[in-house]
Amino acid sequence: MPFRVPLPSPVSGIRRCRNHPRKIAALVVLLLAGLVWFYQALPDPLFDDPTATVIEDRDGRLLAARIAADQQWRFPARDRVPDKFSRALICFEDKRFHRHPGVDPLALVRAIVQNLRAGRVESGASTLTMQVIRLSRKGQPRTLWEKAVEATLALRLECSAHKDRILALYAGHAPFGGNVVGLDAAAWRYFGRRADNLSWAEAATLAVLPNNPALIHPGRNRDRLRAKRDRLLHRLHETGAFDALTLELAKAEGLPPAPFPLPMQASHLLHRVHAEYPRGKRVRTTLDGKLQGQAIEILARFHRRLVTNGVHNGAALVLDNRTGRVLAYVGNTNRQDTLVGDGEDHGHAVDIVPAARSTGSLLKPFLFATALDEGLILPQSLLPDIPTNYGSYQPQNFDHAYRGAVPADLALARSLNIPAVRLQERLGTVRLHHQLKRMGLTHLTRAPSHYGLALILGGAESSMWELAGRYAGLARTLNSYGASGTYRADDFAPPEIEVVQAEPELEGSSARAPYLSAGAIWHTLEALTKVDRPDSQGLWQYFTSARRIAWKTGTSFGFRDAWAIGVTPDHTVAVWVGNADGEGRPGLTGVTTAAPIMFELFAKLPRGQHWFSRPDGDLNPVAVCVQSGDRAGMHCPETRERQVPRAGLRVRACRYHQLVHLDAEGRYRVHGDCASPSDMQHRAWFVLPPGQEWFFKRHNPSYRVLPPFHERCKSGVTERKNAMELIYPRETTKIYIPRELDGQLGKAVFEVAHRHPDTRIFWHLDDRFLGMTHHFHQMALQPKKGKHRLVLVDEAGERLERSFEVTSDHH
Numbered sequence: 001m002p003f004r005v006p007l008p009s010p011v012s013g014i015r016r017c018r019n020h021p022r023k024i025a026a027l028v029v030l031l032l033a034g035l036v037w038f039y040q041a042l043p044d045p046l047f048d049d050p051t052a053t054v055i056e057d058r059d060g061r062l063l064a065a066r067i068a069a070d071q072q073w074r075f076p077a078r079d080r081v082p083d084k085f086s087r088a089l090i091c092f093e094d095k096r097f098h099r100h101p102g103v104d105p106l107a108l109v110r111a112i113v114q115n116l117r118a119g120r121v122e123s124g125a126s127t128l129t130m131q132v133i134r135l136s137r138k139g140q141p142r143t144l145w146e147k148a149v150e151a152t153l154a155l156r157l158e159c160s161a162h163k164d165r166i167l168a169l170y171a172g173h174a175p176f177g178g179n180v181v182g183l184d185a186a187a188w189r190y191f192g193r194r195a196d197n198l199s200w201a202e203a204a205t206l207a208v209l210p211n212n213p214a215l216i217h218p219g220r221n222r223d224r225l226r227a228k229r230d231r232l233l234h235r236l237h238e239t240g241a242f243d244a245l246t247l248e249l250a251k252a253e254g255l256p257p258a259p260f261p262l263p264m265q266a267s268h269l270l271h272r273v274h275a276e277y278p279r280g281k282r283v284r285t286t287l288d289g290k291l292q293g294q295a296i297e298i299l300a301r302f303h304r305r306l307v308t309n310g311v312h313n314g315a316a317l318v319l320d321n322r323t324g325r326v327l328a329y330v331g332n333t334n335r336q337d338t339l340v341g342d343g344e345d346h347g348h349a350v351d352i353v354p355a356a357r358s359t360g361s362l363l364k365p366f367l368f369a370t371a372l373d374e375g376l377i378l379p380q381s382l383l384p385d386i387p388t389n390y391g392s393y394q395p396q397n398f399d400h401a402y403r404g405a406v407p408a409d410l411a412l413a414r415s416l417n418i419p420a421v422r423l424q425e426r427l428g429t430v431r432l433h434h435q436l437k438r439m440g441l442t443h444l445t446r447a448p449s450h451y452g453l454a455l456i457l458g459g460a461e462s463s464m465w466e467l468a469g470r471y472a473g474l475a476r477t478l479n480s481y482g483a484s485g486t487y488r489a490d491d492f493a494p495p496e497i498e499v500v501q502a503e504p505e506l507e508g509s510s511a512r513a514p515y516l517s518a519g520a521i522w523h524t525l526e527a528l529t530k531v532d533r534p535d536s537q538g539l540w541q542y543f544t545s546a547r548r549i550a551w552k553t554g555t556s557f558g559f560r561d562a563w564a565i566g567v568t569p570d571h572t573v574a575v576w577v578g579n580a581d582g583e584g585r586p587g588l589t590g591v592t593t594a595a596p597i598m599f600e601l602f603a604k605l606p607r608g609q610h611w612f613s614r615p616d617g618d619l620n621p622v623a624v625c626v627q628s629g630d631r632a633g634m635h636c637p638e639t640r641e642r643q644v645p646r647a648g649l650r651v652r653a654c655r656y657h658q659l660v661h662l663d664a665e666g667r668y669r670v671h672g673d674c675a676s677p678s679d680m681q682h683r684a685w686f687v688l689p690p691g692q693e694w695f696f697k698r699h700n701p702s703y704r705v706l707p708p709f710h711e712r713c714k715s716g717v718t719e720r721k722n723a724m725e726l727i728y729p730r731e732t733t734k735i736y737i738p739r740e741l742d743g744q745l746g747k748a749v750f751e752v753a754h755r756h757p758d759t760r761i762f763w764h765l766d767d768r769f770l771g772m773t774h775h776f777h778q779m780a781l782q783p784k785k786g787k788h789r790l791v792l793v794d795e796a797g798e799r800l801e802r803s804f805e806v807t808s809d810h811h
Contacts, residue, residue: 077172268331360554404696
């Protein structure tokens with residue numbers, strides 16, 4: 001009888017399970033707990049080490065890096081590992097990497113056999129996945145228990161991460177000798193290039209280093225490092241990675257020398273990024289690496305010249321107007337570029353780009369455009385350019401000259417201060433202040449009264465970042481209006497410095513009114529193209545270029561800040577030169593120091609094919625008086641149709657032309673009481689107020705002074721009204737009379753302009769006769785403190801009175 005093994009009855013098995021429900025429940029709980037632990041055992045994030053702050057150009061080239069907080073050169077890990085390094089690493093460390101689930105059973109069996117035969121641990125059978133886990137656990141003791149934990153976590157990592165991601169984690173956190181961690185940092189430190197550009201020999205060298213990082217020491221272990229690299233190269237050749245010739249060439253390559261310094265092409269921008277991401281981040285910037293290097297070189301070359309005059313700092317910014325992206329960012333000059341080895345710190349570490357500095361004359365274009373949009377002026381309206389006083393404030397043109405009257409666009413092109421201040425007074429400081437704040441000038445933190453009429457001459461502060469952005473906004477408004485006939489909400493958006501993966505959608509036409517109309521902006525930039533460029537001598541020889549640029553310079557009070565900002569349809573270039581500590585230097589002006597740098601930067605940019613198209617949809621035809629620049633009046637002899645902003649329809653008609661009645665010879669003025677209408681000539685005559693006329697005719701020889709009245713017509717003439725005008729002091733002026741260097745009290749020079757300079761004028765102060773002037777109507781006076789009244793009477797009996805107050809107490 002055959003022997004049979006009794007099998008358990010299914011029924012009896014069920015009965016036994018029913019007899020042990022607690023055991024089953026415990027088993028289920030343990031199983032679930034194990035699954036939960038397995039799922040949650042992997043830390044998130046796996047690595048929490050601080051990383052270096054890394055900035056790259058728009059093509060991914062390294063511009064600059066700042067070491068991590070723990071003093072390790074650890075770049076933020078990438079999502080992808082270059083192919084050469086990936087193949088070299090897998091060949092050296094884990095040839096079945098793509099076939100195992102995190103733990104390699106064959107390698108594990110081989111390691112057990114080797115270790116048993118040797119009687120000690122010779123092989124750990126660690127896969128690359130397990131090494132990632134070991135790196136994340138920060139040097140836990142090498143025990144069997146730890147090995148089991150690593151294996152378990154490796155299996156868990158393989159469940160949630162792609163093989164490429166695991167390779168990237170290893171490459172980003174493996175040690176490469178010294179304080180170099182990660183493939184990217186190692187490629188730059190040891191070979192001075194990106195990991196993507198490594199040769200086979202270089203990739204093999206870095207692949208063997210994490211196994212023994214001490215081999216990279218330049219003073220020892222070189223033979224061992226070369227031997228390990230060459231063995232790996234042979235194995236790669238055997239796998240078909242490359243041919244025999246490539247193998248021989250790779251073996252002939254030398255080993256890396258002492259570590260290279262990392263690129264430092266944008267140190268100030270690096271500091272700015274690090275302040276935003278203190279734990280480190282890799283930032284793909286909008287910078288053009290080639291242009292950035294050229295900008296640094298240009299600024300350094302000019303810096304070596306300027307430093308001889310005690311000018312130690314400079315900055316430059318280049319923007320792409322169509323996108324608002326920053327193409328070059330030089331926050332300051334490099335201390336190593338100076339020829340003056342005085343050992344002093346001249347503020348080279350200060351990032352000038354976001355720093356608040358006096359604006360000089362850089363806000364004048366925005367005043368001009370706003371005045372056009374407010375209907376105060378037309379582009380060529382005459383603005384007074386005569387001695388001007390507002391209390392104790394007396395603005396001066398840079399050349400201390402007066403032109404009497406000057407077209408508004410020419411006043412902007414020549415950056416004349418007096419016309420700008422008088423135009424600001426007409427517009428209103430509150431209105432201008434509000435407009436500038438709307439456009440994004442955030443440094444205007446005080447009330448308008450704090451800045452007063454000096455706002456337009458540098459009495460306010462702004463930064464290169466904001467100013468360049470506003471100028472680029474002018475170009476972007478014209479570009480968008482020319483393309484679609486509408487305004488975009490982001491026309492005056494701040495510049496962009498960081499490339500984002502998903503580009504934001506650009507808004508279409510905005511519901512709000514534009515900051516400035518396209519018509520006003522077009523006339524503003526047309527005026528700025530007329531800025532006189534210095535003679536093509538010395539540094540200016542390259543200015544003969546035909547490139548059309550709308551540009552503006554600025555110089556702050558005391559020669560502390562020199563600015564130049566230029567605009568084309570494609571680019572905006574901003575340059576600042578000065579001293580970071582605010583020290584002024586003679587000759588530090590925008591046109592002589594900043595403008596040459598700006599023009600040379602423009603020469604490095606691609607030349608655009610087109611200039612701004614005229615925004616005809618935002619302009620209206622108006623008949624304009626050729627001489628006054630205002631809307632043509634009834635007596636204007638020469639008119640021309642001009643395209644002006646819509647608000648220009650509200651500009652007052654020409655008030656400078658009047659109908660004049662002359663005798664038959666046209667030499668004298670007459671009127672109906674002294675001459676027959678049949679003997680009169682009737683002419684339209686261009687007549688400026690006496691104060692403007694006095695200076696205007698010096699610069700305009702063709703200007704014809706209004707003829708005098710005929711002798712027989714002088715009696716009873718009322719038209720001589722306003723024949724003279726007091727230039728100084730102005731109405732309600734307060735005068736301070738200082739003492740000279742010798743301690744003696746100085747004098748104030750009073751001046752009057754008369755339509756007929758050869759007329760004699762009699763001067764009276766507080767009913768006391770002072771004297772008479774002839775031809776040159778000036779008188780130096782020394783009035784006492786208090787209120788006074790000056791009375792002037794010419795020989796024809798015309799009277800002019802002016803009240804003023806002396807605030808100095810010198811008696």
